[in-house]
Amino acid sequence: MFKFEIQKQSKKSRARIGEITTPHGKIETPAFIPVATLGVIKGGLSSQETEQSKVQCQITNTFHFLDLDRAEQVEKMGGLHKFFNFNKPIFTDSGGFQVFSLGKGSELGLGKIGSIFPNGVNQKQKGKNLLKISRKGARFKSPRDGREILLTPELSLAVQKQLGADFIYLLDVCGTPLDDKKTAKKDLEITNQWYKRFLSASKGLKNQKIFGIIQGGVYKDLREESTKFVNDLPVFGIAIGGALGKSKKDMYKTISWVNKDIDWQRPHHLLGIGDLEVLEEIIKLGIDLFDCALPTRIARHGTAMTSKGYLNLNAGKLKNAFEPIDKKCQCPVCKKYTIAQINFLFKSKEMLAGKLLTIHNLFFLETKLEEIRKKIESGKF
């Protein structure tokens, strides 16, 4: 039922177009995976509106369902697809990234814990490392209610099984770009052990496929070691995660270390990256999937993606702009609304404003990817 086919390989770069088949339909790659943290894309979109945005799939955070203790209810209702009325492929992460946020991310100010907890963060806990990583698992206190949770590979798997996404992720230890080599090496060692435990517990998994994640931080030999390790695992897809460096250049370099050995027959997912500036470059490096909260987050705050770059619709001096956000865009918002209208809705703080821009940004990005896929197909990329 699951399949990944590479349909065309570019001759000029590592870019390729492909198709992932799942029980909930196909994904044409390279593909964007919009972030649906708690099961729905933020901004108040209905499933119908998400579909109008040409979205092919979405990714949801396992951690929040564990923290809110709702995975059992989702399972009772028949999984995420039924719970949220979304009939396309769904991905769930392992919880690893949130663990990173609670740990070093919080301590160093690198994690975005504030933006991922809908009920806000306890200010007293801010800046503290709430996490203890051991071989057993990641022990932390919920920033929501202080409850102590031990996230193990087995628990991550159990929750991801209850949620029932098409694609689930191995639990890893996420490092930071500031980690020394000794720490990165130890984290990778624990990660590899967790992968084995996760996979051994996942025997007989039905209707779900697993992605492994290449870790190893900013160290070439560790990335290479991790790539070989993940290649050898019986996983459907391979993700690149963890600390990718401090700049775009660092990130491209890290991907190139991985590329030397990565299995080219499996889909490649670059975790958490997906802004317009890096899109073409990462596709040229052989990335098939990428998720990112940015296009929807900036939409809710008033910024539209256009063929001329970013446009802030929450600014002044737009009340007489009686043209669509992007004249070439065929999205339902550009067909019906002008900049002046959306600007008015932002100025009057109507929820509709953020929703309209979310629909537009998703549609814009999906259209951009359609164009890139066509270019790869015709050898013009």
Next chain:
Amino acid sequence: MFKFEIQKQSKKSRARIGEITTPHGKIETPAFIPVATLGVIKGGLSSQETEQSKVQCQITNTFHFLDLDRAEQVEKMGGLHKFFNFNKPIFTDSGGFQVFSLGKGSELGLGKIGSIFPNGVNQKQKGKNLLKISRKGARFKSPRDGREILLTPELSLAVQKQLGADFIYLLDVCGTPLDDKKTAKKDLEITNQWYKRFLSASKGLKNQKIFGIIQGGVYKDLREESTKFVNDLPVFGIAIGGALGKSKKDMYKTISWVNKDIDWQRPHHLLGIGDLEVLEEIIKLGIDLFDCALPTRIARHGTAMTSKGYLNLNAGKLKNAFEPIDKKCQCPVCKKYTIAQINFLFKSKEMLAGKLLTIHNLFFLETKLEEIRKKIESGKF
């Protein structure tokens, strides 16, 4: 192009069914007019979703467009219908009620100024009477930016013409239930003068019809005087506004004073009232139209209307409620979502939650009105 036809008069009460024809379609009465303060129903509904809710029309506040200085832009875009992509009949109030909020309403704590200003209220101004009413007009400082505005009948008309709603309202002075008779009498006298000025400035009005508003506060003879005065005006419809008393009983009594003389051939609009508890009673008293922010406001805060009364979906202990909000309801939300799902969306503070309940509450109320209209038709009301 505009017409009001009474199709059936109940023999048991003053209730009747009718049809209002406008250039933007028909309204079957008795009808609910949802509040779209700034042009759209709050909660992030698209025009399509508003239509799915069976909404027949909506009412928008003139005051905010004046205060935000955007009426000109709406006019340039072709009016409210085009600006907000809503192709059904639209009403705009005169600004009178907001003037009441800024005035005595604010001073006495009766006005809901806090809820009507999207950008919040200047705390220093709270509790102060920001308004001076004279024969000339209502002079006040914008609670948004402190700018001084003189709202005259002529200005209210000019802005309502720019907005281009199907139905516009005469500018009145709204009193409070605490006003003594001398004040109420003076207010009515000014109101009547403003009506004459408004109507004299409205000569040649195209594609818009006017509603007059019966004032007179809680005083029987003043209500009677106002009813006769408004009856004699060349207006399409008649509204009952201002202070209706301190209780439901007071309100029914006030309507009965008006009913003695009100022109029965014109549509009757009870301003600002429309909760489930009073619905049937006001229809029995001959009300054809009523607007109210309550059904959509409680939806955004988690309360659903059901055939068993109000249900708070933002409460605990609902995570295993795998049934729709109302088993008999045919709305798109009850067809697709369970209480447990919506409860999860509220708990995780997703905007989608409030939107779904807004769609449900509107649909529920519209369905209830369909039933009432059928009952009146078959003589069973």
